[in-house]
Amino acid sequence: MNQIAPSRLLARFDPRLADELERIEAAARPIEAKARRSPDAFNYYARSLTPNGGVRIIYRDLLRHWCVTTLRFATWCSAIAAASFLLWKAGVGVVPWLLGSGFAGGLVGAFVFREIFQFHKIEIHPDGIIVDGRYFSVDLIGENWPTLQFVANGDQSRYVLTGIYGTRLIEYATCNRVDRLDRTPELLAQDLDLAMEQLWGRREAIFAAS
Structure with a gap:
């Protein structure tokens, strides 16, 4: 098999190609500088290991409690x-009274x-499991691991982490979509399933074996 010596490769290199590559790189620099920064792909979602x-999982949630909605409406009407x-x-x-009342309602509504x-x-x-500072023992959770479910009305933008703790059905935390493209509940x-399977599933296997 014939091999080409490095000197022959260097001899065949066209110096104009180097100028062309440099010109392409120089043209690409302004494009990179003008490119906008991509949005946060995880939308304030973070997962890490504890010491x-x-x-540990930290995520952002949209507050949609009925008490907040009632308080907002009452404040707006007041x-x-x-x-x-x-x-x-x-x-x-009459006209200034209507205009002033409407302006006040719009201004307050924009904040409320x-x-x-x-x-x-x-x-x-x-x-x-520790949820927002509250501790729940796995012994009282048993096989009823917390699951993320729709709220009662079936709204697919509203989720709640729920499960049986002892003899009570409790809600650990909510996980509402912040917009229609948010996929935080799925992630x-x-x-959660992966973490519980690794930490609690292994624990059940050890106790079963013993």
Whole structure:
């Protein structure tokens, strides 16, 4: 088999090719500089190991509790009523009274009905689970491992981590989608199942063998 000597390869190299490569790289630099930064792919979702061998999961949740909705609506109505009363006491005409009340309702509504986010921290340990600082023993959980399920009305954007603890059905935490493209519930369910299987499934196998 014939081999080509390195000197012959260097002799055949066209120096104009080097100039062409340099020109292409120089043209690509402005494109990279103008490129926008990609969005956060995990949407504030983080998974890590704890110092004692557990699994820690932190995620962002959209606060959608009925108490918050009721408080928002009550605050909005109270603000409109107060603005309408003050305008009426000032003796303005009907049109300014309607415009002022509508402006007050829109201004207050822009702040009151804004989305509220909250963060949850879940830690899976061999002896239990810690959800937002609350500890639940795996002995009282037994085989009823926490699962992520739809809320009662079947809304696929609202999930709750629930399970039987002792003799009670409890809700550990919520996991609501922050928008229609959010897939945090699916990833959370997958990571929780994997962590519980590794830490609790192994524990059950050891006790069964003993």
